[in-house]
Amino acid sequence: MSRLKNKDTITSIALVAPSILAVGIFVYGFIAWSMRVSFSAWKGLLPDYTWVGLKNYIELFSDPRFWIDIRNTITFTSVFVIGSILLGLFLAVLLDQNLPGENFFRSLFLFPMAISFIVTGVVWRWLMNPATGTRISGFNQLFDAIGLDFLINTWHTTPRWGIAAIALAAIWQMSGFTMALYLGGLRSVPDELREAARVDGATELQIYRHIVLPMLNPVTLSALIILGHISLKVFDLIIAIAGKQLPLDVPAIYMWQATFDGYFFGRGAAIAILLLLAVSLLIIPYIIYNIRNEADL
Amino acid sequence: MSHKKFSWMTLSFVLVLVLALTACGGGVAETEDVEPADVTEATEAPEATEAPLAEGDQVEVFSWWTGGGEAAGLEAMIEVFAVEYPDIEFVNAAVAGGAGTNARAVLATRLQAGDPPDSWQGHAGQELIGTYVAANQLEPLNFLYEQEGWLEVMPETLIPLISQDGNIYSVPVNIHRANVLWYNPAILEANGIAVPTTLDEWFAAMDVLQGTDVIPLALGEQWTVMHLYETVMLASLGPDAYNGLWDGTTAWDSAEVLAALEDFERILAYTNADSSSLTWQDAAQLVVNGDAAFNVMGDWAEGYFRELGMEPNVDYGWAAVPGTGGTFQFLSDSFVLPVSAPHRDASIAWLTTAGSRAGQEAFNPVKGSICARTDCDPALFGVYLQSAMDDWASNIVVGSLTHGVVANDSWKVEIDNALGVFLAERNIEGFQAALTAACSSSGPCP
Amino acid sequence: MSSLTRRPRFHFRFQPRYLLYIPLLLMSVFYLIPMYVVIVTGLKSFDEISLRTMWTLPSGINFDNFVVAYQNLAPSLWNSINMVVPAAIISSFIGSINGFVLARWKFRGADIIFPILLFGMFIPYQSILIPLVEFMRTINMYGGLPGLIMAHVIYGIPITTLTFRNYYATIPKEIIEAARMDGADLLKTYRHIILPVSIPSFVVVLIWQFTSAWNDFLFAVVLTKPEFWPVTVALNNLAGSQIIAWNVQMAGALLTALPTLLVYIFLGRYFLRGLMAGALKG
Structure with missing residues (x-):
């Protein structure tokens, strides 16, 4: 038995070793490279590894653009993550009622995920055209036609909150995914639990509130992580809707522009490292939760 | 578990094996042995180890002309090239997107990795000089200009804008007017x-027009605001002081620059409120x-x-x-000769076609631009372009900022940042201060 | 595996729950509006495209844009297929093996290896393009499809491992113990016990990797040379740098999305079943 166990341990290590090696190079090696560049004076095409310490970071924090980026990221992430989760949960609960035609609706809600951000971004730019009066178009024109004038607004050109309109497009794209996650979660809640509650005289609403929803916590956590990291890295969608414009700027766009438009390699790398730190803050609690959960098993 | 599922798995396993084997065999062979990170070192060993392809020579040309008239124009010029150099295969490595943004990112990664194309497109002027000449990537082309007699057929005021220290670094194919x-x-x-x-x-x-239904001045997203900005600077300062902005002789913190910025701010008041969505x-x-x-x-x-x-x-x-009457604020797409071009002779052949009258007359009417040469046949062009040709041959030529002629890329990005902050905050003193700082950090100012 | 229709369906009698169709249909409109614009624009001619007329139907049905788009995209479609199929399959197997090992065989450090692998999911890819191209060139994998496949497989390791590991964690220990009592070693247990019950997770991972590799633009554009460009790069190239023909662009987008849509339509129910079976759950 123990010989088998030893052999298995060796096999285990041999099986995961290639993955660890690959991730070691392609993830950690490259992160190390970015970190080194972020401490360098590299500007222009020629690599320049002159050590400048925290200069790039300090400059970023005194750069008004970077503060706008941080503000936008917080707004975007909040609206996108909360919106996708609520909408996904809402749709999942609706579909969980076993109505005829469930398959159709489910496919329809998953559908936007299949199309790339670059294309849907253009459509959303048209839909969210802020013009009014004779040039009215997009959603505003639609609202005007069906008498919902109070909904007419300036969408992504609204000062300060415009980025929330972009999050709407992202919700459209990703809420089907959260719907699928939640539907999977709902369907794995044992029927006996619901039945028992019904026998005790609980209403359907109470059953969801007190029995079903608490069981979905792990799903919510997974959704938070997946949506959260998509939102911190959002790039294509904003570029397609708004191009590179300061009011809708986010760190990923600034990083691209600093690196490839302006050849400020040091600054671009510093933004990347800060993004990664932000992501770590998000997922380290998740990993701890995961490991602790395992311990209970 | 069912037998069906298991056989599906077995099938996949076999498929993976086959694919993995073909994948290993199909790797792109690289014969060049250059230290990837070290661009300068790579530049010292041009085309040394690259074995010529069996079918003959090829030239890989990188551009962002992929759609519409640009792509059709490029095709027309490639046809001219194929007639003049039938033995050289043309590899069209065009990448579109974001006004050349994707293309330049791809180019930057390729150059970092020591894998330059044989020639690439760039906006004539500081975009090429400030970026690639500064990194020792380009070979001067004076020999080609002399050999082909191009100095006689291109405007005199153009040459200094595409040169550094007397060396000409690119072959302009077309001319667009910004103002x-x-x-x-x-x-x-x-x-x-x-x-x-x-x-x-x-x-x-x-x-x-301000009180009517008509928008006095239509404006689009941020880069078009920068385009408007540069033309207003030119209008307000005049060509000499405008040129001075870029060589350091006009002070960015001067009163005349402030006056120009005030004109710019005043003009913005006539524009549509939804500009950033267009x-x-x-x-x-x-x-x-x-x-x-x-x-x-x-x-x-x-x-x-x-x-x-x-x-x-x-x-x-x-x-x-x-x-800005009497001034031609130009931008130009041009091609370069990299020091480490894998096929240097083929690259020179391509540049010869790109600068030739036949090449430019094939390209420009289709693309909707005028020739950089002043001897193209006006009958090939429409009424607007004919008027532009007259102006090109007679006006004072100055360069565009948005389109890479007068400022290097780093400087341009810093100006763009300052402009973005200005559009959000409308603080003109802050704008001027940021522009002054940008000239010091990335331009010629002390 | 739980079934999708838990309760038996009854005859047609109005039930209050049918009122739920109202929010469902309203939401469907929200999901369909952008699709409507894509399709209508794809059928229009260039001079019909204007912000003001975005809702109007095209003046006539013509598929010229689709023909133009197809001609431009056709060569790259094959590149995409040749790239995506192996990338998705290899990814799945690697994820399955990693997930199995990390979920079941506890050796010292296994708890740390999982988070270390997982973290790779979160790096912003735009920031590592330069070392990526340099490294691929060093190992002679730059320029063709194998390098691109490799990138998708490696950057897919975190999500595929996560999915399989969470799924395998739900398999009762007893089953594996029993196999080991019979003297089966790790590989035998994997092949005879684990692999046959992995289909739901394989579907989830295959779909996920297929979609992300198919829609990827960034890695494709920096890692491959023109003759190996996948369809996303070709789609992007339909647009010029100055004048963009949105009609052709939309038509091309629909063509490009077709394979992913087919995968969703045909494998969608399995995808959901896989998610239900515990894959992708924390």
Whole structure:
């Protein structure tokens, strides 16, 4: 038995070793490279590894653009993550009622995920055209036609909150995914639990509130992580809707522009490292939760 | 578990194996042995170890001409090239997106990795010089200019803008004009407005329109604001002081620059509130649709108007941006010779075609631009382009900022940042201070 | 595996729950509006495209844009297929093996290896393009499809491992113990016990990797040379740098999305079943 166990341990290590090696190079090696560049004076095409310490970071924090980026990221992430989760949960609960035609609706809600951000971004730019009066178009024109004038607004050109309109497009794209996650979660809640509650005289609403929803916590956590990291890295969608414009700027766009438009390699790398730190803050609690959960098993 | 599922797995396993084997065999062979990170070292060993392909020579040309007239123009020029150099295979490595943004990112990664194409497209001027010449990536082309007699057929004022220390670094294929004012003739006539020629006339004309349904000046997303900004700077400062901004002889913190910025701020008041949601195409369309009176855009807008089926001098008219008459603010797409070009002779052959009259006459009428050479046949071009050809041959030539002629990329990005902050906060002193700082950190200012 | 229809369906009688169709249909409109614009624009001619007329139907049905788009995209479609199929399959197997090992065989450090692998999911890819291209060139994997496949497989390791590991964690220990009592070693247990019950997770991972590799633009554009460009790069190239023909662009987008849509339509129910079976759950 123990010989088998030893052999298995060796096999285990041999099986995961290639993955660890690959991730070691392609993830950690490259992160190390970015970190080194972020401490360098590299500007222009020629690599320049002159050590400048925290200069790039300090400059970023005194750069008004970077503060706008941080503000936008917080707004975007909040609206996108909360919106996708609520909408996904809402749709999942609706579909969980076993109505005829469930398959159709489910496919329809998953559908936007299949199309790339670059294309849907253009459509959303048209839909969210802020013009009014004779040039009215997009959603505003639609609202005007069906008498919902109070909904007419300036969408992504609204000062300060415009980025929330972009999050709407992202919700459209990703809420089907959260719907699928939640539907999977709902369907794995044992029927006996619901039945028992019904026998005790609980209403359907109470059953969801007190029995079903608490069981979905792990799903919510997974959704938070997946949506959260998509939102911190959002790039294509904003570029397609708004191009590179300061009011809708986010760190990923600034990083691209600093690196490839302006050849400020040091600054671009510093933004990347800060993004990664932000992501770590998000997922380290998740990993701890995961490991602790395992311990209970 | 069912037998069916298991056989599906087995099948996949076999498939993976087969694919993995073909994948290993199909790797792209690389014979060059260059230290990837060290660009300077790579430049010292040009084309040394690259074995020529069996079918003969090839030239890989990198550009962002992938769609519409640009791509068709490139195809036309490739045909000329194929006739002149039938033994050289042309590899078209064009990548589109974001006005060349994707293309330049791809190029930057390739150059970092020591894998340059044989030639690439860049905006003539500082975009090439400040970036690639500064990194020792380009070979001077004076020998080719002398051999082909190009110095006699290109405007004298152009040469210094594409040179550094007397060395010419690129072959301009086409010329676009940045300082063009497009207007709707019917709107102007209905409101009794003559085509303005000075900034004050322009302000007065737009004051007339301010109360009406018509947008006085149509504007698009941020880069089109920068385009407007550079033409207003030129109008307000005049060509000499404008040129001085870029060589350090006009101080960015001077009163005349402040006055120019005030003109710019005043002009923004006449623009549409939804500008940031419009592309340049959307904004230009407002003029021909009768929603706006004026638009400032490069003369590629003319190609767009034609594709929309509009007629010159009926649906749209044009003039130099008020205050810039007699000045041609240009931008140009050009091709370069990298020091480490894998196929140097083929690359020179391509550049020879690109600079030739036959090459430029094939390319430009299709693309909707004029030749960089002044000896192209006007009969090949439409009425707008003919007027541009006259101006190109006779006007003072200055360079565009937005399109890479006068400032290097780092400087341009810093100006763009300052402009973005200004659009959000409308603080003109802060704007001038940021512009002054940008000139010190990335431009020639002390 | 739980079934999708838990309760038996009854005859047609109005039930209050049918009122739920109202929010469902309203939401469907929200999901369909952008699709409507894509399709309508794809059928229009260039001079019909204007912000003001975005809702109007095209003046006539013509598929010219689709023909133009197809001609431009056809060569790259094959590149995409040749790239995506192996990338998705290899990814799945690697994920399955990693997930199995990390979920079941506890050796010292296994708890740390999982988070270390997982973290790779979160790096912003735009920031590592330069070292990526340099490294691929060093190992002679730059320029063709194998390098691109490799990148998708490696950057897919975190999500595929996560999915399989969470799924395998739900398999009762007893089953594996029993196999080991019979003297089966690790590989035998994997092949005879684990692999046959992995289908739901394989479907989830295959779909996920297929979609992300198919829609990827960034890695494709920096890692491959023109002759190996996948369809996303070709789609992007339909647009010029100055004048963009949105009609052709939309038509091309629909063509490009077709394979992913087919995968969703045909494998969608399995995808959901896989998610239900515990894959992708924390």
